Amino acid sequence: MRQRILIFIIALVAFLPYGCEKVLEKTPDGQTTIDKVLNNYNRSKGLIDAAYSQIYQARDQVSFVHNTIDALTDNAFWAATYNAYEWHNGSLSLSNPVITWDWSTPSEQLWPDFWRGIRLANNAIKYLPQSTVITEQERRTWIAEARVLRAWYYMNLLEFYGPMPWITEPFEPTYMGWNELTRPTYDEIASQIETELLDVINSGILPDRQPAQEARKVDNGIAYAIRARVLLYNASPLNNPDNNQTKWQRAADAAQDVIDMPQYSLVPMSEYKRLFIGAHATPVTEIIWRATSDNSHINNANGVDVGSYPYASIAHLWNCGESPTQELVDAFEMTNGALPVTYNDDTHTNVTVTPGAAAAGYSEAPGGDPYANRDARFYINIVHNMMNYGVPYNCTEPYIIETFVGGRNGFNDVISRETQRSCTGYYSGKDKQIKYWGPGGSKGNEPTHWVFLRLAEFYLQKAEALCELGDLEGAMTALNVIRERALQPRLQDVPGFVNSQEFIRERIRNERRVEYCLEGQYRFNDQRRWKILNETNRFVTGMRITKANDGTFSYERKKIRDYQSYTDKYLVMPIPLEDAKKMTSMVQPAAWQ
Structure with missing residues (x-):
């Protein structure tokens, strides 16, 4: 037959x-x-x-049509009662996976x-x-x-x-x-994946890096990168409760294998934006693998509304979508390496400016400026009050962002529906382009491609693994490669540096958050594998800015919404109920048993 x-x-x-x-x-x-x-x-x-x-x-x-995975974390807030709302409402259950497309069959x-x-x-x-x-x-x-x-x-x-x-x-x-x-x-399947990928790599069948005309295809660089990420997750607290040092060593070695590939190198900070925009066939030395399809529509679903441009008639966007949280903004250092604030209470609305940040000019006092002298990546990732967003396509005057109450992009207090104005006081900028917008529907933007894997990840993976192995010097050496690319001082030179595993671990984790914010699943996975949901996913805040008659700004930190997505049930998603009924020997994750 x-x-x-x-x-x-x-x-x-x-x-x-x-x-x-x-x-x-x-x-x-x-x-x-x-x-x-x-x-x-x-x-x-x-x-x-x-x-x-x-x-x-x-x-x-x-996550859902136009919902980003970052909106399921404390990095970004997505207004309206769709999947992100249900996720943070604690709706995840055996019968409701939340991440669904309800008009499809199956909806999962x-x-x-x-x-x-x-x-x-x-x-x-x-x-x-x-x-x-x-x-x-x-x-x-x-x-x-x-x-x-x-x-x-x-x-x-x-x-x-x-x-x-x-x-x-x-x-x-x-x-x-x-x-x-x-x-x-987890170790068994991670080891199986490692064996499988090393077998392919050692066979010599695939090139180490595909030529530009074949960039959609997998190669040895991608195989090495998948292996390294899986081994890092295998070593992480969620999957390594006994802190088996051998797992951390395997993760460090796998990261080094990616770093050692001569086909890849970090781009300079002046070219950082090119990681996220540009033609797919144009090689970028840092990118190991990215999506082939143009994702430029993200400007219309998770960006800035340029429709209020005062010099020409430009169409409004559908939704501002993922709006960076104040917690994410607080993760970006000052140019001297100081973190800007410490939280004085559990609401994150009462803060103390760190001495290093104050020395660099940080101030949330009336007339102050909390956005000057920040990490260079801040100005690429976070669209903030009074930022020059650039010149729309076929226009000559720049678009100046106004997130203050009453401004053209002013603060929105309504979180229950889609909105063209941010509910946090910030907009996502990493893979966005002002030239997506022009008069009469004209567009002059370059393509946007979602980056799956890039070299920076593996320097930070090596830093994390070496830190957990107690090799603090090695950890800082790897970490500083990424910091120095971002024009930030070495970790040893930041205000308040402490040469301890705890201090270095927290700064490595913060560096991952900053380097990979608004890129996909990084923060989502990191919160879980580090088992920090209970610390990070209880609520998010924003910055409500008002403008006085004399033109000065006042700043008020505001809680946007309480979350219920911090329990252990959110660490690992359950097997959907119907398949769980059929696979009776497949145990659900511990919190779901």
Whole structure:
């Protein structure tokens, strides 16, 4: 009896985000027999193309349409009663995964997509050896790519749902062993992923870095990077409660393997913005892998409303979306390396300016300026009051941001609906461009591509791992590579430096927050793997600014909303209820048992 696979595995899967099949099952009989696939070049190639199809292409299409993952953390606030609201309302449950697209079937978003990616990779690995119409080089290359892609999807599952059984075959329609599947330990699946990726790397089949015309494809650099990230998470407190030092050493070594690749280097601070904008085919030395699709619509769903431009008629945006929180703003140092404030109470609304910050000019007193002399990355990531946002397309005058009450981008106190004005007093700027907007709907922006992996991550991973190993000098050396790129002083030279593991650990964690804010899942994963949700996800604040008649500004820190997304149940998402019923031997995460 000839096996069959659905035609969407060959071509349509790239366009259909969901199917009606059970997520872990092999797709049932369809229109195209497997021999017709394996005897046709384009259909055979479609097996590897399908394996790429489940890679998310936009960072504001993961949590929900236009909701960003950062809005599920203390980095950003997203107004309106959609998924981010429900997430922070404590609605996550066995029957409500919250991260859903309710008009789709199934409505779950992440769980089925990651498993579908694994299944499609397994299809390629299983059937490509049988194709009669591809070259041996193509066969070996595509199978190697599929193995790396399978590891990518497993890494995504790990980040949200914890360790899952390693599946190497697409399930047959008659498969009945669902209740025999068991959850491995995190170390077991991390070790399996490492073994798999090292096998691909050592085979020499894939290049260390793809040429520009093949930049969408995986390579050894991506394989090394996936391995390093998985091993870091394996060593982290959530998955390493006994603080096994061997795990930290493996993480440090894996990070060094990425750093040692001569194909990658950090871009200078003057080119930092180029990490997030520019044509996909234009090589950037720091980028290891990024999405292929243009994500420029993020300007319209998570950016600044330029429609109030006083010099020309420009359309308003739909929603300002992710609005950076005051907590994120507070994470950006002064140019002398001092953190700006310390919190005096549990509301974060009563603060003391640190001596180092005061020396650098920081002040929230009336007439003061809390935004001068900050880390250079602050001015790329955070759009703030009186900032020169640049000149819209086909215009000549700059757009000046006014987040004060009554200003053109003034503070919005209503958090229950989408809004064109920020509820925190800040706007997201990292991957945004003023030239997305111009009179009459004109646009002159460059493409925006979501960056999945870039070299800076692995310097910070090495710093974290070495710190946990007690190698404080080595940790600071790695950390300072990123700090000095950002034009910040070495950690040893910051005001109040203490040569202790605790001090250095906290500054490494803060550096990760600053370097990777508003880029996707970093803060989401870091809060969980460090087990700090109970400290960080209880509420968020903003800065409400008023302007006096004499033009001076007054600053008031304001709590935006209390959160209920800090319990242990938010550390690892549960297996969706229907699949949990079928996989009776798969234990739920500890907090869900």
